[in-house]
Amino acid sequence: MKRFASNHTLVYPYVGILGILLLRLTVDHPYNFVPIFACVLFFGATRRRWEFPIPLLALIGVDVFLTTSRYSYALTSDQAVTWIWYLVVMALGAAMLRSTISAPRVLGASLLASVGFFLVSNFAVWATWSMYPKTGNGLIACYVAALPFFRNSLVSETACSLLIFVVYRIGVTIRLNVSTEGACA
Helix, strand or coil, X not given: CECCCCHHHCHHHHHHHHHHHHHHHHCCCHHHCCCHHHHHHHHHHHCCHHXXXXXXXXHHHHHHHHHHHHCCCCCCCHHHHHHHXXXXXXXHHHHHHCCECCHHHHHHHHHXXXXXXXXXXXXXXXXXXXXXXXXXXXXXXXXXXXXHHHHHHHHHHHHHHHHHHHHHHHHHHHHHHHHHHHHHC
């Protein structure tokens, strides 16, 4: 499917980001079942790069609030990996989905986002925290301990990515059909 751009579609990516922010602030999300990367991927695919700092700063703000206020943890360097990954996923959306959006591309981008984050973020946890020994076995133990979180994250990210892009495509198709019919009348 070719890129679908319209002046009327400006709000959808921002609504997705706002929705995910509200979801993170108001609902407990057991085992990472929150499709943050799906919304960030959609934003990257549909908005211009100069807009990327807007959701990035909002997501960082919510992460800082949740970490320090709700969970009472200190901010650590491994959290920068998450924040950088938000930007990486937006860039991934722009690179893989901006010109052509299809189910295989959305699925591939979503899988890259989830698998990449799993590998990078758990490496950062292993390197930063003292929960695991700084050995190969310690790194493996860190990845194994994160598997339940990864499974739910992978399911929520891929399913929601496909859903977001399908719903958006349906909305654009309906709007285009209505516009075309109105122009012919």
